[in-house]
Amino acid sequence: MRNGVHGPRLKLLTYVLLAVVLAGAVMLGVGVQLASKTAQAAQSDGVSPGKLVYVVPVRQTVESGLYSFLERAFEDAREARAELIVLDIDTLGGRLDSAEQIGLLIRESPVPTAAFVHGRAVSAGSYIALNAGSILMSPGSTIGSAAVVDLGGNEIESAKIVSHWSSEMRAAAELRGRNPEIAEGMVDKNGITEMPQIGRTVGKGEIVSLTADEALKVGYADQIVSSVEEAIASKGLTGATVIMFEPSFAEKLARILVHPVVMTVLLIVGIAGVVIELLIPGFGIPGILGISGFGLYFFGHYVAGFAGGEDIVLFIAGVLLLLIEIFVPSFGILGILGILSIISGVVLAAFDTGNALLSLGIASALSAIVIFIVVKLFKRYGIWNRFILRDEMKTEQGYVSHTSKDHLFGAVGTSLTPLRPAGTAEFFNERVDVVTAGEFIEANRPVKVVKVEGGVVTVQQM
Numbered sequence: 102m103r104n105g106v107h108g109p110r111l112k113l114l115t116y117v118l119l120a121v122v123l124a125g126a127v128m129l130g131v132g133v134q135l136a137s138k139t140a141q142a143a144q145s146d147g148v149s150p151g152k153l154v155y156v157v158p159v160r161q162t163v164e165s166g167l168y169s170f171l172e173r174a175f176e177d178a179r180e181a182r183a184e185l186i187v188l189d190i191d192t193l194g195g196r197l198d199s200a201e202q203i204g205l206l207i208r209e210s211p212v213p214t215a216a217f218v219h220g221r222a223v224s225a226g227s228y229i230a231l232n233a234g235s236i237l238m239s240p241g242s243t244i245g246s247a248a249v250v251d252l253g254g255n256e257i258e259s260a261k262i263v264s265h266w267s268s269e270m271r272a273a274a275e276l277r278g279r280n281p282e283i284a285e286g287m288v289d290k291n292g293i294t295e296m297p298q299i300g301r302t303v304g305k306g307e308i309v310s311l312t313a314d315e316a317l318k319v320g321y322a323d324q325i326v327s328s329v330e331e332a333i334a335s336k337g338l339t340g341a342t343v344i345m346f347e348p349s350f351a352e353k354l355a356r357i358l359v360h361p362v363v364m365t366v367l368l369i370v371g372i373a374g375v376v377i378e379l380l381i382p383g384f385g386i387p388g389i390l391g392i393s394g395f396g397l398y399f400f401g402h403y404v405a406g407f408a409g410g411e412d413i414v415l416f417i418a419g420v421l422l423l424l425i426e427i428f429v430p431s432f433g434i435l436g437i438l439g440i441l442s443i444i445s446g447v448v449l450a451a452f453d454t455g456n457a458l459l460s461l462g463i464a465s466a467l468s469a470i471v472i473f474i475v476v477k478l479f480k481r482y483g484i485w486n487r488f489i490l491r492d493e494m495k496t497e498q499g500y501v502s503h504t505s506k507d508h509l510f511g512a513v514g515t516s517l518t519p520l521r522p523a524g525t526a527e528f529f530n531e532r533v534d535v536v537t538a539g540e541f542i543e544a545n546r547p548v549k550v551v552k553v554e555g556g557v558v559t560v561q562q563m
Contacts, residue, residue, distance in 0.1 A: 152341040153183040154333050155212075158348075163195030163225040165452035166356030168202045169406035174346045178212050183344075185336055188216045188233055189329060194224025197249065197266060198453065204232040204273060217332040218242045218313075218322075224250075227287060231273035237332045238313040238322040245310035247287040263289055279320050283309055351404045358401025361456055367401075368447065368464035370394030373471045380472070381479050399450060408450035416446025509533065510553045513563065516546045526560060535560045 155178040157171060178186050188207075194200070207214050207229065216222070216233035222244040230236050230244060238244065249257045249266050257263070267288040274284035286294030286309035294303040298318045303309050316322035326332045333341060348356075357363055374391020381387070399416070402408035419442025426436040444461065451457030514528035522537035526548050535548070535558045542548060542562045552559035 152338055153178075153181050154185045154187060154338055154341045154343050155181075155183050155346050156187045156189055156329055156333075156343055157346045159188050159190045159192055159226070159229060160220075161192060161356070163192060163200050163203070163229070164356065164360065165196070165199050165407065166352065166359050166405045167195075168199050168206070170348050170352050170356075171203055172206060172406065175206060175210050175212070177346065179210070181344075183212050184338055184341060185333070186210065186212050186214045187329060187332055188214065188229065190216055190218045190222045190226055190230055191220030192223065192226040192229075193221060194226050194247070197225060200225035200228045201269060203229055204269070207232040208276065215332065215336060217326070217329055218244055219329075223310075224248070228270055228273060231270065231277065231279070231284060234277065235323045235336075236316070236321065237324050237326050237335060238316055239327055240313055240325060242313045243310055244316055244321060245287040246308055248290065248308050249288065283311075283319060283321060355401045355404035358397055359405045359407065359452065361460060364398065364401075364451070364457075365460040365464050367394045367398040368461060369468050369471070371398060372464055372468040373475075376468070376472050377475050380476060387475075398447070402450045402452075405452070407452045412446050412450040414446075415442050415449065419443035419446060504556070506533070506553050506556060506558050509550045509558055512550045514548055514550075514560075516542050516544055516548050516560075516562075519544050520548075520560070533558055537561060 155174060157174045159167065159171075161167065175186065214233045215235045215237060216230035217237045217239070218230055219239040220242055222230045222242070224247045227244050227247050236244070247266070247270060249259075249262055267285045270284040270288050271281040274281045282292075282294055283296065286292060286303055288308065290306055290308045293305060294309050296302070296309075296315075296319050298320075299315050301315075311319065311321055313322060313325050317325055324335050326335055329343075333339070333343065358367065371391050371394030374387045374389070374394055376391075378388035378391060395416075399408055399413050403410075403413070419439045422435045422439030422442060426433070426439060429435075447461055448454055448457040451460075509528055512528045514526050514533075516524060516526045516535075517532065518524040520526075520535065520537050520542040522539055522541070524535060524542075524544075525532055526535045527533070528550070535550075537560060538551075540562070542560075547563040548560040549563050550558055551561050
């Protein structure tokens with residue numbers, strides 16, 4: 102019964118459930134986006150006629166999920182014909198590529214923008230603030246310190262990267278009529294930045310960071326305000342209807358799921374779980390974890406706005422091709438196409454192709470190690486055991502390879518055929534295959550059994 106459960110039907114069940122979970126992730130993502138848009142539309146429709154101001158929080162690490170959320174917020178504000186978008190900024194920065202995408206989104210927005218820095222606008226956060234139409238800062242807040250660092254927080258010294266990010270910061274400052282030298286000094290510590298308005302010079306080895314008062318004096322803040330309400334009032338919009346555009350739970354979850362580290366972990370769980378389930382069937386914890394890993398991966402990327410339905414369909418198509426290869430061998434053609442489809446689906450669903458390939462490579466390598474360890478520990482349950490005969494038929498279990506001839510030892514009989522040296526003799530009215538020690542014995546001669554070894558009976562002429 103156990104072998105039946107572990108058969109091809111279990112593989113089919115595994116793949117079908119994987120497809121169902123991924124399809125469910127798409128449906129859930131669509132539902133979340135529609136529900137979020139409906140809620141925001143209801144909020145907009147429920148306010149009294151008049152001017153609208155959207156307040157959009159930027160209070161976490163700058164990453165790809167934040168860009169997707171801001172894109173939705175800006176689109177909603179445009180459709181509602183809002184008068185102003187206020188970016189409520191308090192962040193230590195994050196990914197530069199995401200910041201550049203957000204900067205472009207702000208610059209191209211038909212709705213006027215303002216950045217309200219009420220904590221820290223550091224690194225990528227300062228770049229986002231510089232792209233806004235105006236910058237308003239609360240007392241005690243800071244802006245700047247935009248040096249490029251890696252994931253470990255170590256400063257990157259690459260001249261190419263520093264030069265690129267410096268030019269981006271400089272261009273954002275020039276766009277809004279601010280001193281570009283200060284923006285460049287926030288990134289590049291190899292220059293000297295003079296700020297006579299505050300009697301301060303930042304020399305080599307240092308980068309520029311400004312307090313609210315300093316930013317106001319050097320033109321990097323338009324006004325100091327203590328709250329969002331004051332920021333809105335300073336733009337002449339007192340009494341306007343304020344819409345607090347908050348991310349939904351699914352969007353918050355998606356931001357976590359699309360983080361490069363979390364994304365890699367999900368791929369490890371997905372790959373290792375499904376492969377282990379197929380190699381060591383039973384559809385237990387590995388299969389459930391594997392399907393959940395892939396489901397969360399695509400759910401996060403779909404809700405974040407990076408994965409389309411076509412990417413998930415491509416992944417499922419790859420899984421189905423592998424399934425067909427198992428049941429209908431095609432000399433590996435379908436298997437190769439399936440693997441390519443799976444890799445393409447995973448990579449195309451991600452925000453950045455390079456990072457996705459890196460994550461997939463790391464996940465594949467670590468999954469291989471996990472699979473190897475699990476297979477070694479549970480090799481007795483592996484699917485390959487179905488192709489290896491391990492049953493033993495032992496004598497103590499009642500199995501014998503031949504009928505015992507021990508009772509014939511010393512018996513006297515007659516050769517029925519010539520023994521050359523093998524032939525047939527009769528003992529106790531029983532025909533027995535016998536051999537001699539090498540001599541020839543004619544038929545109808547008296548013979549005696551002198552040796553019985555297994556099924557071999559040796560005789561000699563009397």
